[in-house]
Amino acid sequence: MTVLTVTGGKGGTGKTVVAVNLALALSSLTGERVLLVDLDADNPCTYTLLNVEPKTVEEVKSFKPVIDKDACVRCGTCVKHCPTHALFLIPNAGLSFIETLCEGCAMCMYVCPKEAISRGHRLTGWVKEADAGDLHLVLGELRPGDRKYHDVMEAALNYAKRIWGNYRIVVIDTPPGTGKGILMALNSSDIIVAVTEPTSLGLLDLKRLNRLVTPLGKPEIVVVNKYGLPGGAHNKLERYLQECGLRWAKVRYDKRLMSAYIRGKPVIRYDPDAPSALDIQALAEMLAKEMSLNRS
Amino acid sequence: MGRGMGLGPFPQQALEPIPPPPPGVLRVAASTDDGNGLNARISFRFARAPFLTIVDLKDGKAVDSRSIQNLLAAGARGVGVAVGQWLVSSGVRLVLAPHLGPNIMMVLSQAGVKVEMVPPGVTIEEALRRLRLVY
Amino acid sequence: MEIVVASGKGGTGKTFVASNLCVYLKRNLSEEVVAVDADVEAPDLLMALGGSTREVVREEFYGSYIPAIDMSICFNCGRCAEACEFDAIHMAPEGPVIDYSKCEGLGTCAVVCSVKAITLIEDKTGDIYASETPFGITVVTGDLELGKGNSGRLVYELKERAYRIASEKRVEFRVVDAAPGIGCPVVSSIAGSDLLITVVEPTPQSLKGSLRLLEVAETLGIKTVAIINKYNLNPGFTAEVEKKLGVEVLGYVPYDDAVVKAYTSAVPLLEYSPASKASEALVKCFDRFREGWFR
Secondary structure, eight states: OEEEEEEOSSTTSSHHHHHHHHHHHHHHHHOOOEEEEEOOTTSOOHHHHHTOOOEEEEEEEEEEEEEOTTTOOOOOHHHHHOTTOOEEEETTTEEEEOGGGOOOOOHHHHHOTTOOEEEEEEEEEEEEEEEETTEEEEEEEEOBTBOOHHHHHHHHHHHHHHHGGGOSEEEEEOOSSSSHHHHHHHHTOSEEEEEEOSSHHHHHHHHHHHHHHGGGTOOEEEEEEEETOTTOOHHHHHHHHHHTTOEEEEEEOOHHHHHHHHTTOOHHHHOTTSHHHHHHHHHHHHHHHHTTOOOO | OEESOOOOSOOOOOOOOOOOOOTTOEEEEEEESSOOGGGOBBOSOSTTSSEEEEEEEETTEEEEEEEEEOGGGGOSSOHHHHHHHHHHHTTOOEEEESOOOHHHHHHHHHTTOEEEEOOTTSBHHHHHHHTTSOO | OEEEEEOSSTTSSHHHHHHHHHHHHHHHTOSOEEEEEOOTTSOOHHHHTTOOSEEEEEEEEOOEEEEEEOTTTOOOOOHHHHHOTTOOEEEETTEEEEOTTTOOOOOHHHHHOTTOOEEEEEEOOEEEEEEEOTTSEEEEEEEEOTTOOOHHHHHHHHHHHHHHHHHHHTOOEEEEEOOSSSSHHHHHHHTTOSEEEEEEOSSHHHHHHHHHHHHHHHHHTOOEEEEEESGGGSHHHHHHHHHHHOSEEEEEEOOOHHHHHHHHTTOOHHHHOTTSHHHHHHHHHHHHHHHHHHO
16 A cells, blocks of 8 residues: 655645545556545545535544533633633632633643532544545544644644555545644655645745755655746756756646636546646556556 | 753643732733733733733722733633633732733632723723722 | 635635735735734745745744653653553653654643653744735735644734734734645644635535534534535536535636746736636636625
8 A cells, every 4th residue: 555645835736636536546546446635634625625524523523621520620720721711700600611712631620629620522623434435534624613623634634644554545635734643644654745836935944844854865756837827937956956856747827727626626537638737647647556456 | 843952741821820819809800912010001912912910909009010921821721721720819809991801800700800891001000090990 | 893714625726816815905905914824834825925024033933832752750650641642642661752743742741740741842833924016915924834733723823923024013914824734734724713714626525625614603603605626617616516515605716727837927817817717717706705794
């Protein structure tokens, strides 16, 4: 089994478009069903491109205190210890809890001398699953208003790991960024596909991402999406790629890709002769060769 | 990866409440940009202002005032709640502020602490005069 | 006044709107503007505003904690591992082992340890910079340690620095360029701001992201307006976007090659190409904001 992680520091470079189309192309090439894991818990978009409605398979929960008002002696020990001040005590009214400030560390439960705080659950998000024909989709989705997106990413990744033994190819789509969640995905993968765009900002963020990726010593391929974008910083980007000795492939700037995207359709199926679809097809062929996967 | 000495068990910024005022005294608080007691200027922000200034009022006179360095301001999250808790525990019954965040409002309203909106930049004394609490 | 520019999805044009809003405010309403790049995992705003001409702040920020176990005191009781909600400690034969990639640094382990063998030590969250830029905007930028998780904490600190710089210089406006998404750093970016501008593209994916963002804004009680960017890429969808958002739309900005060219030259569009269609549309959006807010 090979795990490909599609990432890219900057938002909107086309990670999801590349991940979905690449997964579909790899499936067609190899005749295998591909597992696609969408870790962009803030705004998972793979399912809108695949036109499927995922179903919840797991609720992601974290600790929240349940206060037993009768047992509470209003000593204020929990209030003093809460690292984010999610608890406060009003002399005649008692103890109150502000859920939006709670980080779920359970400190209050452990420090309460009267065992007046017990374990409750707060819903952080969901792990969802969908059968999308040639692909099997697993995704994490954060409940809006909650901030613990790493928990949801981790839960989705762990769920995927429990089933990914059944697949020969796994494609992970990540959110933008270079933080903890991205590192978690990268650590689980065999090949890293970094999607960038030929703009100054795309280059800046690619450089930053590579400070995280390069030390991992895993095979990396850079995908320059929107290649040929009018006014783009192609020379600067290509010079950087060459200087670093990075392997790269282009996906051409293509209005036909955009028209597939806004219809919520993967270009590689909707308009397979579009320049961008041909480029992704070529990328898939190269990766399939690298993974030594042939149609069995 | 870490630095510095151990700070445990948890390096919370703590601020001990001050003893409540005697009966018949109204304790008023404001966040201020400086620590000049009655002459301290009211800060635009509340919970993260550098000083908390407390004034005790009786019969239209300020009988006591003090400015306390707001050690809670350095906290990461929930600073509004922490400051609100400190005010309530310190017996404050009236808060003067240009603007209050939602968390501190929740604490103060549950405790029945009154809030008067005052413009930033004026001294506490001036604000109290305008409210006819000092005359 | 603090204005935050965000969107539930990446690449819709947050940095584009934020950088040009700074230029607009400086031109029309304020001697100076302080900008905050709150996308600490991929900071771009400084470059979009022309890069640094003079760095005024550069420091390391230690805003998080990590536990350290004194193994000479520890007697392997395992309470810390049991109490950790994040499964960051497991008991090995030689004693507790901390997985720092899972640790949230909240200190429950230190509190439950019966022999006080665990202390919390400060951990580096990232770097903080503030720079002056060629167009007169001061930019406060953060740089999260790669692979770290405390971005929300760093964002709060950046907003705090910007506030201090702005009050020292008596600057009225602060503009915050948020990270994509709706998670921890975005909540930190929005919390306490006076106005949220959400930048939406006319695609179902971007609309979905913005709707999720609006839910967050509602829980935080922030007034929200929208700018529809690149509207001509899918003009048929803009009416639906406007209807579904249900907030005031400041205006529509067309896709324009000049935007990419402006970035390549590291000059904000309003300066680089004031006559371009995107510039004109953007100015209209900002005029509408100004009329609505300062009437």
